[in-house]
Amino acid sequence: MTGIDDLPIRAELRGKSPYGAPQLDVPVRLNTNENPYPLPEELVRRIAERVAEAARTLNRYPDRDAVALRAALARYLTGTTGYETDPGQVWAANGSNEVIQQLLQTFGGPGRTAIGFEPSYSMHGLIARGTGTGWLSGPRREDFTIDTGAAVRTIAERRPEVVFVCSPNNPTGTAVDRETVIELYEAAQAAGPSMVIVDEAYGEFSHRPSLLPLLDGRPNLVVTRTMSKAFGAAGLRLGYLAADPAVVDAVQLVRLPYHLSAVTQATALAALEHTGTLLGYVERLKDERDRLVRELRAIGCEVTDSDANFVQFGFFDDAHAMWQALLEHGVLVRDNGVPGWLRVSTGTPEENDAFLDAVRAVTKETTR
Numbered sequence: 565m566t567g568i569d570d571l572p573i574r575a576e577l578r579g580k581s582p583y584g585a586p587q588l589d590v591p592v593r594l595n596t597n598e599n600p601y602p603l604p605e606e607l608v609r610r611i612a613e614r615v616a617e618a619a620r621t622l623n624r625y626p627d628r629d630a631v632a633l634r635a636a637l638a639r640y641l642t643g644t645t646g647y648e649t650d651p652g653q654v655w656a657a658n659g660s661n662e663v664i665q666q667l668l669q670t671f672g673g674p675g676r677t678a679i680g681f682e683p684s685y686s687m688h689g690l691i692a693r694g695t696g697t698g699w700l701s702g703p704r705r706e707d708f709t710i711d712t713g714a715a716v717r718t719i720a721e722r723r724p725e726v727v728f729v730c731s732p733n734n735p736t737g738t739a740v741d742r743e744t745v746i747e748l749y750e751a752a753q754a755a756g757p758s759m760v761i762v763d764e765a766y767g768e769f770s771h772r773p774s775l776l777p778l779l780d781g782r783p784n785l786v787v788t789r790t791m792s793k794a795f796g797a798a799g800l801r802l803g804y805l806a807a808d809p810a811v812v813d814a815v816q817l818v819r820l821p822y823h824l825s826a827v828t829q830a831t832a833l834a835a836l837e838h839t840g841t842l843l844g845y846v847e848r849l850k851d852e853r854d855r856l857v858r859e860l861r862a863i864g865c866e867v868t869d870s871d872a873n874f875v876q877f878g879f880f881d882d883a884h885a886m887w888q889a890l891l892e893h894g895v896l897v898r899d900n901g902v903p904g905w906l907r908v909s910t911g912t913p914e915e916n917d918a919f920l921d922a923v924r925a926v927t928k929e930t931t932r
């Protein structure tokens with residue numbers, strides 16, 4: 565049988581494995597930072613209506629520029645962050661992963677490098693690899709915050725064309741303050757000029773305001789967002805960015821024509837009509853996230869402060885054994901390969917109780 569390595573694939577892909585959290589069928593799945601609440605029935609009905617409307621013209625290609633959707637996303641950003649966002653500053657694609665891919669196709673590529681401060685969202689490095697962009701792993705402090713001085717020095721020395729800042733950071737939950745982003749941006753301009761991409765996939769869950777207002781006067785800054793988390797629509801595949809309109813023009817050079825289907829655009833527009841209800845779930849999830857932090861600490865776990873809809877907890881001599889033990893209690897969490905730490909997504913109160921009970925049971929078993 566032919567294996568991947570028998571094919572004439574690119575040298576840098578040889579021997580690599582694809583990204584993927586295990587999709588296991590267990591009672592409590594808290595491993596991929598999804599929103600645990602299904603969409604409300606009235607929104608499901610509205611999606612059906614708008615998709616039916618779109619279906620009537622499916623013989624035609626969709627709006628290539630997704631004008632109505634970008635206007636609705638701009639209104640959403642303006643309304644929720646207070647930053648007056650123009651539709652010309654917004655671009656959308658199939659998940660923020662595709663947005664990031666388009667950004668790296670535009671600003672990275674062969675002979676160029678991107679940097680991220682790890683542990684962070686592993687897809688930044690994987691999309692870099694997929695687009696032929698070199699990858700630099702920048703460090704974090706022991707408390708998982710970014711060491712700004714060290715980061716600025718690395719940017720000055722290595723001159724990456726793209727700098728990733730994930731805030732709140734996956735998998736640690738750590739938010740990045742605006743002063744740090746400003747310092748990294750200035751370092752990237754002095755060394756480059758280079759693009760700085762702030763990944764705010766979990767922005768709605770943060771205790772802090774969005775970093776979107778930093779776009780003013782910073783044409784090489786991009787903020788990426790997604791409807792996969794706060795909107796509870798991971799299955800929709802809709803991510804977007806806000807940046808200077810020139811960045812939106814630049815990504816047009818690499819985007820596939822008609823990349824965003826008419827069905828996707830119709831569904832996203834329906835969801836954006838219901839932001840009030842959906843953001844109500846966000847408030848509930850933030851309370852539950854804070855409860856997870858408190859209760860895990862009461863159990864005796866170490867917990868990293870979280871601004872996201874998930875919590876990093878430890879410290880385990882063998883995090884993978886802990887992951888396995890929780891799985892045996894019917895609870896799937898995430899082992900991101902950060903030594904000593906695991907990550908749990910905030911579920912419904914019942915799911916969180918089941919998770920906390922499992923942690924209590926496992927710690928009792930192992931300390932007996």
Ligand code: PMP
Nearest residue numbers: 659660661685734765790792803
């Ligand atoms: N950025 C971060 C930090 C994420 O954690 C994720 C999803 N896990 C994404 C981007 C991509 O999300 P999506 O493609 O669903 O928008």
